[in-house]
Amino acid sequence: MVLTWTVRIGIPDQNHRPPGHSRRAVLRAGALASVTAVTAPLAGCDLFDGSDERDRGPDPLAGLVTGALDLAARHEAAAAAFPDLAARLTPIAQAHRAHAAELARVIATPLPSGAPTVPAGGAETDDRATLAALRKAEQRGQEEATRLCVDAPASRAALVGSIAAARATHAEVLR
Numbered sequence: 001m002v003l004t005w006t007v008r009i010g011i012p013d014q015n016h017r018p019p020g021h022s023r024r025a026v027l028r029a030g031a032l033a034s035v036t037a038v039t040a041p042l043a044g045c046d047l048f049d050g051s052d053e054r055d056r057g058p059d060p061l062a063g064l065v066t067g068a069l070d071l072a073a074r075h076e077a078a079a080a081a082f083p084d085l086a087a088r089l090t091p092i093a094q095a096h097r098a099h100a101a102e103l104a105r106v107i108a109t110p111l112p113s114g115a116p117t118v119p120a121g122g123a124e125t126d127d128r129a130t131l132a133a134l135r136k137a138e139q140r141g142q143e144e145a146t147r148l149c150v151d152a153p154a155s156r157a158a159l160v161g162s163i164a165a166a167r168a169t170h171a172e173v174l175r
Contacts, residue, residue, distance in 0.1 A: 059107040072096035082127045135174040142167035
């Protein structure tokens with residue numbers, strides 16, 4: 001809609017401007033009224049409050065943080081036990097630590113301060129058995145990340161999907 005007529009009506013003041021409201025003021029008031037008419041009913045629905053996010057319990061991605069730290073600890077323990085594998089396993093462990101840090105940032109939770117312990121069954125006797133166990137752990141982690149990616153909201157799906165892809169890549173590196 002175009003307002004082409006003069007909106008100011010009345011006797012001019014000492015600055016020779018007529019009293020009343022300018023077109024710009026009328027348009028601002030109309031825009032404010034329309035925004036208020038749309039958002040006022042929504043405010044009662046807590047659409048803008050976000051409190052429902054806080055009341056849902058633990059974040060579904062919290063398990064991925066724990067899983068990433070667990071995988072990092074497994075790789076670090078294997079690199080310490082088999083120094084000839086350290087060049088291969090250390091970058092993977094660092095990637096898992098980076099994933100855990102980013103996930104913790106996204107879900108707004110601090111990383112655990114203590115070093116995670118390697119679960120029982122992580123003491124393989126040779127490097128081939130160690131690589132096979134790590135590969136299985138990576139595959140389980142990839143399956144979990146893939147499942148969570150499908151259920152994740154769009155704002156998190158890219159992060160969880162890239163973690164699933166990284167875990168699939170790690171499994172291939174461990175062949």
